[in-house]
Amino acid sequence: MSSSSQENQSKPVFLDLRNISKSFGAIEALKGINMQLFAGEVVGLMGDNGAGKSTLIKILSGNYQPTSGEMYFEGHPQQFNRPVDARTHGIEVVYQDLALCDHLTAAHNVFLGREKKRNIGPLKILDNKHMFARAGEIFAMLKSETRPRDKVKQMSGGQRQAVAIARTQLSSPQLVLMDEPTAAISVRQVSEVLGLIKRLQSEGVGVLLISHRMPDIFAVCDRVVVLRRGEKVADKHISQTSQDEVTGLITGAVERA
Amino acid sequence: MNDTSLSKAIDSQTHSFGQEIIRSQPFWVTIAAIVLCFVLSLTGTTNGEQVFFTPENFSNIALNFSFIGIIAIGMTAVIITAGIDLSVGSVMGLAGIATGLTLSSGYGVEAGIAAGILTALACGLVNGILISYIGLSPFVVTLGMLSICRSLALVVSNNKMFYEFGPDEDLFLSIGGGTHLGVANSLVVMLVLTIFLGFMLNFTAWGRHLYAIGSNESAATMTGVPVKAVKLSAYLFCSLTAGISAVMIVGWMGSVTNALGMTYELRVIASAVIGGADLMGGVGTAYGALIGSILVELIRNGLLMAGVDPYWQGTFVGLFIIFAVALEKIRSRRSG
Ligand SMILES: Nc1ncnc2c1ncn2[C@@H]1O[C@H](COP(=O)(O)OP(=O)(O)O)[C@@H](O)[C@H]1O
Numbered sequence: 344m345s346s347s348s349q350e351n352q353s354k355p356v357f358l359d360l361r362n363i364s365k366s367f368g369a370i371e372a373l374k375g376i377n378m379q380l381f382a383g384e385v386v387g388l389m390g391d392n393g394a395g396k397s398t399l400i401k402i403l404s405g406n407y408q409p410t411s412g413e414m415y416f417e418g419h420p421q422q423f424n425r426p427v428d429a430r431t432h433g434i435e436v437v438y439q440d441l442a443l444c445d446h447l448t449a450a451h452n453v454f455l456g457r458e459k460k461r462n463i464g465p466l467k468i469l470d471n472k473h474m475f476a477r478a479g480e481i482f483a484m485l486k487s488e489t490r491p492r493d494k495v496k497q498m499s500g501g502q503r504q505a506v507a508i509a510r511t512q513l514s515s516p517q518l519v520l521m522d523e524p525t526a527a528i529s530v531r532q533v534s535e536v537l538g539l540i541k542r543l544q545s546e547g548v549g550v551l552l553i554s555h556r557m558p559d560i561f562a563v564c565d566r567v568v569v570l571r572r573g574e575k576v577a578d579k580h581i582s583q584t585s586q587d588e589v590t591g592l593i594t595g596a597v598e599r600a
Numbered sequence: 601m602n603d604t605s606l607s608k609a610i611d612s613q614t615h616s617f618g619q620e621i622i623r624s625q626p627f628w629v630t631i632a633a634i635v636l637c638f639v640l641s642l643t644g645t646t647n648g649e650q651v652f653f654t655p656e657n658f659s660n661i662a663l664n665f666s667f668i669g670i671i672a673i674g675m676t677a678v679i680i681t682a683g684i685d686l687s688v689g690s691v692m693g694l695a696g697i698a699t700g701l702t703l704s705s706g707y708g709v710e711a712g713i714a715a716g717i718l719t720a721l722a723c724g725l726v727n728g729i730l731i732s733y734i735g736l737s738p739f740v741v742t743l744g745m746l747s748i749c750r751s752l753a754l755v756v757s758n759n760k761m762f763y764e765f766g767p768d769e770d771l772f773l774s775i776g777g778g779t780h781l782g783v784a785n786s787l788v789v790m791l792v793l794t795i796f797l798g799f800m801l802n803f804t805a806w807g808r809h810l811y812a813i814g815s816n817e818s819a820a821t822m823t824g825v826p827v828k829a830v831k832l833s834a835y836l837f838c839s840l841t842a843g844i845s846a847v848m849i850v851g852w853m854g855s856v857t858n859a860l861g862m863t864y865e866l867r868v869i870a871s872a873v874i875g876g877a878d879l880m881g882g883v884g885t886a887y888g889a890l891i892g893s894i895l896v897e898l899i900r901n902g903l904l905m906a907g908v909d910p911y912w913q914g915t916f917v918g919l920f921i922i923f924a925v926a927l928e929k930i931r932s933r934r935s936g
């Protein structure tokens with residue numbers, strides 16, 4: 344079915360989804376998805392609104408459990424019951440709504456849920472100095488003008504995006520899941536985000552990128568997977584398809600490829 | 601100046617301590633409290649003799665606000681998570697009865713205090729589990745608890761007043777009614793709790809998590825914050841402060857009836873909100889709870905001193921709540 348699996352056989356399989364389905368009551372958001380993600384690969388995930396892209400990402404990140412089907416992680420069957428489980432296996436997420444807390448600073452958002460602490464006697468107190476400094480480094484690395492001490496409340500769309508992406512850089516992830524990271528930001532910031540994806544790629548980090556922007560996908564991805572109404576309708580190496588074909592696959596003008 | 605030093609300069613400029621303070625509601629409430637003191641010292645005279653600006657009246661104010669303020673500290677932690685605890689007044693009543701009953705049955709002071717505190721914690725545990733783990737609305741759960749605790753206080757006390765506090769009576773009365781270095785014990789407790797919460801909010805992960813939950817609960821969940829445990833702890837802490845306040849006030853008054861704490865929830869919530877805690881969540885400070893409860897008491901006391909019919913107190917406190925919240929809205933709109 345997919346030509347990419349053959350091409351990528353040299354790389355180890357990082358994640359292997361077998362027959363994954365997810366229902367919300369009567370809604371079948373995902374129907375029997377088979378898909379492999381190879382280490383260090385950048386895969387584009389495309390599909391119309393409601394196709395099931397976010398649902399798939401939430402399964403990979405441990406936010407949802409599949410209704411049926413199995414996930415193999417580096418060859419072993421694996422269940423992610425909570426987001427922390429995915430994280431401990433080197434999977435980081437940038438959620439579509441960014442999952443930011445407006446009333447906290449950029450640095451505290453970056454470190455949310457894994458705050459850096461230091462001991463003062465028996466007390467564990469926040470190491471704010473470290474968190475501000477480290478967040479500053481990450482923003483500099485991302486070439487973002489975001490300031491660690493600013494509250495997220497007063498930030499632009501691009502800065503908020505940078506905060507959410509910076510969050511994935513705290514550990515050394517093996518796979519970063521990004522849900523529409525370029526949907527709500529300026530053109531200049533889009534190229535920044537794409538630059539970051541390329542940087543992750545060059546460091547051997549895999550990326551699963553959801554985007555509606557065809558040029559983004561063709562600029563950075565090795566492979567593109569298309570979902571339509573919860574079904575996988577294509578899984579192709581980027582060099583073996585075209586923007587027209589992918590558009591057709593998304594809308595249904597092209598049945599399968 | 602290169603790029604990073606410029607941005608650092610901007611950073612420290614926009615985040616200077618002074619700037620932060622001037623932008624905060626507690627700052628303006630403090631100003632209001634000082635102005636109010638000034639006005640009252642001018643008007644608060646009877647036959648040309650100062651009645652407001654006297655040590656007696658000030659220690660009176662300090663006592664009155666501390667019992668409310670202690671609970672406002674706990675309430676602030678709950679409000680920061682975008683929650684509410686309507687049961688604090690009733691929990692205080694039930695805890696007070698538990699303490700009174702235990703002491704008057706001849707048990708020692710430790711047992712009496714433990715009875716009050718544990719009763720309050722049990723209420724907080726039920727509130728917290730129903731809200732965090734079962735997912736019920738804080739308003740409804742704590743409204744139910746308000747009714748339950750008041751009724752249990754009636755049942756347990758059998759509508760009797762407790763005023764004989766057993767073998768350790770003197771010790772118990774001196775805990776609630778005594779002073780330390782001339783400062784009323786309840787005020788000392790209030791100040792210690794303010795410092796404690798201030799420390800927790802600013803320097804611990806627990807504090808960050810309270811703000812994160814109130815700001816965006818689903819984001820907190822997705823990033824791995826132990827949301828349920830943190831919310832439960834906030835309701836436990838709030839009930840604990842109600843229990844502490846109960847023990848202190850019973851010792852100070854020297855008696856307890858099942859009406860203890862009746863309608864206190866209104867004054868407690870008013871104090872927290874006037875002090876800048878936002879019912880939408882994500883905003884609130886320990887100092888705000890302190891200054892908010894001081895201001896509410898100043899308004900009450902001032903009206904009393906000015907000879908205004910006490911029936912008007914609720915109107916003035918109510919107006920102040922609405923005024924404080926409106927002011928906050930206007931300021932946050934202006935700063936974007
Ligand atoms: N939590 C949920 N509860 C009920 N239905 C959901 C939920 N999440 C997604 N869905 C439904 O599942 C389908 C796929 O949604 P989603 O994965 O968000 O699509 P996409 O991200 O591709 O736009 C949609 O029909 C959506 O309404």
Ligand SMILES: [Mg+2]
Nearest residue numbers: 396397439522
């Ligand atoms: Mg989506």
